[in-house]
Amino acid sequence: KNPKVSPYVKVLIDRLEQKNLTAVDAEALGLEKTAAGLKISLILTKKTHASLRSEIQALGGDVGTESDRFMTVYIPENALEQVVRMPGITYVSHFLPAHPTLDVSVPVIQADRVHNGESPLPRAFKGKNVIVGIVDSGIDWSHGDFKNSDGTTRILYIWDQTTSGKQPAYFNYGTEWNSSEINSGSCTEVDGPANIGHGTHVTGIAAGNGLAIGKYAGVAPEANIIVVKTDFNFNHIIDAVEYVFRHAGALGEPAVVNLSLATQQGPHDGTTSPEQLLAGKVGKGKIVVVAASNEGGVNVHTQLSLSNEEQATGFAAYSNTNSKVDVDIWYSGGNLDVALAGLDTNLNLLTSSAWVSPGNRLAGQAFSVNGKTYGIYTIDATETNNPFNGLHHVVIEINNNSGAYDFTSDALTWVMKVRGTGNLHAWVYGGNGAFDSFSGSLAGLNFVGGNSQYSIGMPATSSSLITVGSFVTKTQWKNKDGQVYQLSHSNGIGHISGFSSIGPTRDGRIKPDIAAPGEVIASAMSADAGIPAKYPSRVLPGEKHFILQGTSMASPHVAGVAALMLEKDSGLTPELVKQYLTQTALSDSFTGSVPNNHWGYGKVNAFQAMSRLVTSVSEEKSAPVAESFRLFESYPNPLNLMSGVSRQARIRYRLPSAEEVHFKIVNLLGQVVKDVSIRQTAGTHQFYWNGRNREGSLLPSGIYFYEIKAGRFHRAKKMVLVR
CATH class of the missing domain: 2.60.40.4070 (Immunoglobulin-like)
Incomplete structure (x- = not known):
C-alpha cells in the first residue's frame, strides 16, 4: 500500500513474483531481458532539483532523460525495492509499451502550393534547415526518398534503441550512426517486418522528397531527418524526443518530432508522467506532433454514473498469445468498490470475486469455477489520491499464466462490477481487449455498455502536444500489377476515418486538435519489411512505395506542415503552431460545426496556415486598433x-x-x-x-x-x- 508506488508498478511486481515470464510476456510488460536478468523501465517523480543519478547508477541502473521533477530510469529487478525507498523519490510509475498506430494527400492539404511558393508566400517553403524527428520502428536509410540528388543521405543521425553498439552521448544504450557512417554504408539498422516498415512510411509522409521514382514527395521534402528506432517503451520514447531536440540544439536548427504511437493506459487528462515529461521538452522551435490513436471504432472506454447502486460492464480478451488484459479505472469523489466476475459462453454468471474497497487490493488470485481456472487476477484500489490529478485510481489485471489458461472470449466474458456512489471512467488498455456494447439486465446484473468516446490515446491527451485525427482522401489505388483495389470498409471520401479516435479528454478538453489524411496513403516502402511477399496488393508501381492507413499516417502530414512553418519562423512555440493550424483549418459539410471531438478544428490546410504565418506582420499593422488595453x-x-x-x-x-x-x-x-x-x-x-x-x-x-x-x-x- 506504499503511496509512492503506482498501481501499475504493484501489478508489475505481482507478475514478477510468478517467476515464469516468457520472452513474449517480458516484451508485453515493457521489460528487457539481459544476461544479468530483467531490467525494468520506470519513471520516477522526484523532489524538485534532486539529483539521484549517482544513487541509481550505484544500484546497477541507468538514467535516461531527466528534468526538475522526473527522470526515466532503467534498473535491475533486484534493485526495485531500494529505488522505491530512496528519500528523494516521491512517486514511481511504469507504463506498458505504446503501439504504432502521398500522391493524393499532399495536394489535398495544399502543401504543393507551399512548395511552389504561391502568393501571398514570398517564396517556396520545403522545410529547409529544419529537422524532422521520427520516433518509430526505424527507417530504410537506403531508400531514394531520403537521399539528396547527389546520392548522399538526408538523414543526420539514426539511433537504434534496440541494439547494442556505439552509444549516443547522454544515453547508455542503443547504437548511433551519423550521416558519414550512413553514407559509407556501415549503418546496420533495418526497418523490418515486425511493424511492416511503419517508420519508413511515416518518414516518407513527413519528409520524403520523391526522388526514388520521381513522385510521392512528402510534406517537407527538404527537411533534415533524425530517426530513432524504438521498441515503443515509453521511457525510450521520451529519451528519443530528448535526443532529437539535443541534436537540433547543437546544430542550431528548429525541430518537430512525430510520434505515430499511442496507448489507452492512463487517466486521459494529460497528467501522466510521460505526458508531463514531453510537455516539459517542447518550446520555441521544439514541437511534438502525435497521432490521436486508432480506437474510433473500438469500445475501449466505458463510463458509469452510480448513486448508491451497483453496475457492471463486460469485457473480453482477444488473444491468449498476449498473456494479459488490463482495465484502468479513474474517478473523483465518492467511494466505489470494484469486483471481477465472469459469464460463460451461455451468458450464465460463473462466479464473482470479493469486493475491493478504496485503499485495498486483491492480488494474484485464481479465477476458478468447478476446478477450471480461467486466469490470475489482481484488483488494486490502493491509490485514492493520485499525485498528479487527485483522482481515485483502480487497476484490474488478468493474465493467463503465460498461456496456461484460456482467458479469451472463447471461454468467457469478463465482467467489471462496481458499487457505491461516483462517476467512473475506465479503459481497456494494452491492445488485447475491449468492452462489450451490451446494456441492460443480464444474470442479475445491470450492464452499461462500452463505447469509443474518450479514446484519444496517451500521450495525445497532453495540451502541449498537437494531436491529429484522420480523414479520408482516397479509397482506391492501382498496385504494381495494374490491379485496382478498393477499401472494403471506409466512411467515404471527405469523412472522418472510422478508426480515428474520438475525444474529449477525461477532463473535458476538445481533442484531437486537427485532422489530416490517413487512409490509402502512399509513401516509402522499406526494402527490409517483406511487403511485396506479404502484401502484394499494397505495393505501388515502381515497387518503392506502398499503401497504409491510420492516424499514424495523418500525424506526419501535420508534422511536415509544422516543419514548413518552422522554416519561415524558427522560434515558433507549440501554442503558435497550433494557433495557425487551427485558425486556418478547413470546415465543411463533413466536419460540421467545429471544434468538435471528431475533427478538432477541422481539416489541416498547409497553404492557409503558411499564408497566415507570412502575412501576420501586415495583418498586425492593418488590424483594427482597440481603444485601450x-x-x-x-x-x-x-x-x-x-x-x-x-x-x-x-x-x-x-x-x-x-x-x-x-x-x-x-x-x-x-x-x-x-x-x-x-x-x-x-x-x-x-x-x-x-x-x-x-x-x-x-x-x-x-x-x-x-x-x-x-x-x-x-x-x-x-x-x-x-x-
Missing part, C-alpha cells in the same frame, strides 16, 4: 471544477496594438504556476485556464491571480479555484 473579469469566477458547469475559466483581454503577450497564473505565495507567451494582433482575445499548472497537475483550491503583460501594459486580477 483592458483585462476583463474571468468567467466563471469562482472556477468550480466539481460543479460540472464548466471545467475551465475564460479570461478575455483587449490589446490596442500587436504585442508579445505574457500570461501568468500566480498563487498567493507569488509563485508562477502557469505561464504562456504568444504574439497576438490588436483586438480582443481570450485565454482558457483549466486549474492546472505547467506540468498539467490540478492545483489545490484557493485564491489565484491572473496577470497579463503586453508591451508597457500590465494588469492583474483575482480569481478563486474550487475543486
Whole structure:
C-alpha cells in the first residue's frame, strides 16, 4: 500500500513474483531481458532539483532523460525495492509499451502550393534547415526518398534503441550512426517486418522528397531527418524526443518530432508522467506532433454514473498469445468498490470475486469455477489520491499464466462490477481487449455498455502536444500489377476515418486538435519489411512505395506542415503552431460545426496556415486598433471544477496594438504556476485556464491571480479555484 508506488508498478511486481515470464510476456510488460536478468523501465517523480543519478547508477541502473521533477530510469529487478525507498523519490510509475498506430494527400492539404511558393508566400517553403524527428520502428536509410540528388543521405543521425553498439552521448544504450557512417554504408539498422516498415512510411509522409521514382514527395521534402528506432517503451520514447531536440540544439536548427504511437493506459487528462515529461521538452522551435490513436471504432472506454447502486460492464480478451488484459479505472469523489466476475459462453454468471474497497487490493488470485481456472487476477484500489490529478485510481489485471489458461472470449466474458456512489471512467488498455456494447439486465446484473468516446490515446491527451485525427482522401489505388483495389470498409471520401479516435479528454478538453489524411496513403516502402511477399496488393508501381492507413499516417502530414512553418519562423512555440493550424483549418459539410471531438478544428490546410504565418506582420499593422488595453473579469469566477458547469475559466483581454503577450497564473505565495507567451494582433482575445499548472497537475483550491503583460501594459486580477 506504499503511496509512492503506482498501481501499475504493484501489478508489475505481482507478475514478477510468478517467476515464469516468457520472452513474449517480458516484451508485453515493457521489460528487457539481459544476461544479468530483467531490467525494468520506470519513471520516477522526484523532489524538485534532486539529483539521484549517482544513487541509481550505484544500484546497477541507468538514467535516461531527466528534468526538475522526473527522470526515466532503467534498473535491475533486484534493485526495485531500494529505488522505491530512496528519500528523494516521491512517486514511481511504469507504463506498458505504446503501439504504432502521398500522391493524393499532399495536394489535398495544399502543401504543393507551399512548395511552389504561391502568393501571398514570398517564396517556396520545403522545410529547409529544419529537422524532422521520427520516433518509430526505424527507417530504410537506403531508400531514394531520403537521399539528396547527389546520392548522399538526408538523414543526420539514426539511433537504434534496440541494439547494442556505439552509444549516443547522454544515453547508455542503443547504437548511433551519423550521416558519414550512413553514407559509407556501415549503418546496420533495418526497418523490418515486425511493424511492416511503419517508420519508413511515416518518414516518407513527413519528409520524403520523391526522388526514388520521381513522385510521392512528402510534406517537407527538404527537411533534415533524425530517426530513432524504438521498441515503443515509453521511457525510450521520451529519451528519443530528448535526443532529437539535443541534436537540433547543437546544430542550431528548429525541430518537430512525430510520434505515430499511442496507448489507452492512463487517466486521459494529460497528467501522466510521460505526458508531463514531453510537455516539459517542447518550446520555441521544439514541437511534438502525435497521432490521436486508432480506437474510433473500438469500445475501449466505458463510463458509469452510480448513486448508491451497483453496475457492471463486460469485457473480453482477444488473444491468449498476449498473456494479459488490463482495465484502468479513474474517478473523483465518492467511494466505489470494484469486483471481477465472469459469464460463460451461455451468458450464465460463473462466479464473482470479493469486493475491493478504496485503499485495498486483491492480488494474484485464481479465477476458478468447478476446478477450471480461467486466469490470475489482481484488483488494486490502493491509490485514492493520485499525485498528479487527485483522482481515485483502480487497476484490474488478468493474465493467463503465460498461456496456461484460456482467458479469451472463447471461454468467457469478463465482467467489471462496481458499487457505491461516483462517476467512473475506465479503459481497456494494452491492445488485447475491449468492452462489450451490451446494456441492460443480464444474470442479475445491470450492464452499461462500452463505447469509443474518450479514446484519444496517451500521450495525445497532453495540451502541449498537437494531436491529429484522420480523414479520408482516397479509397482506391492501382498496385504494381495494374490491379485496382478498393477499401472494403471506409466512411467515404471527405469523412472522418472510422478508426480515428474520438475525444474529449477525461477532463473535458476538445481533442484531437486537427485532422489530416490517413487512409490509402502512399509513401516509402522499406526494402527490409517483406511487403511485396506479404502484401502484394499494397505495393505501388515502381515497387518503392506502398499503401497504409491510420492516424499514424495523418500525424506526419501535420508534422511536415509544422516543419514548413518552422522554416519561415524558427522560434515558433507549440501554442503558435497550433494557433495557425487551427485558425486556418478547413470546415465543411463533413466536419460540421467545429471544434468538435471528431475533427478538432477541422481539416489541416498547409497553404492557409503558411499564408497566415507570412502575412501576420501586415495583418498586425492593418488590424483594427482597440481603444485601450483592458483585462476583463474571468468567467466563471469562482472556477468550480466539481460543479460540472464548466471545467475551465475564460479570461478575455483587449490589446490596442500587436504585442508579445505574457500570461501568468500566480498563487498567493507569488509563485508562477502557469505561464504562456504568444504574439497576438490588436483586438480582443481570450485565454482558457483549466486549474492546472505547467506540468498539467490540478492545483489545490484557493485564491489565484491572473496577470497579463503586453508591451508597457500590465494588469492583474483575482480569481478563486474550487475543486
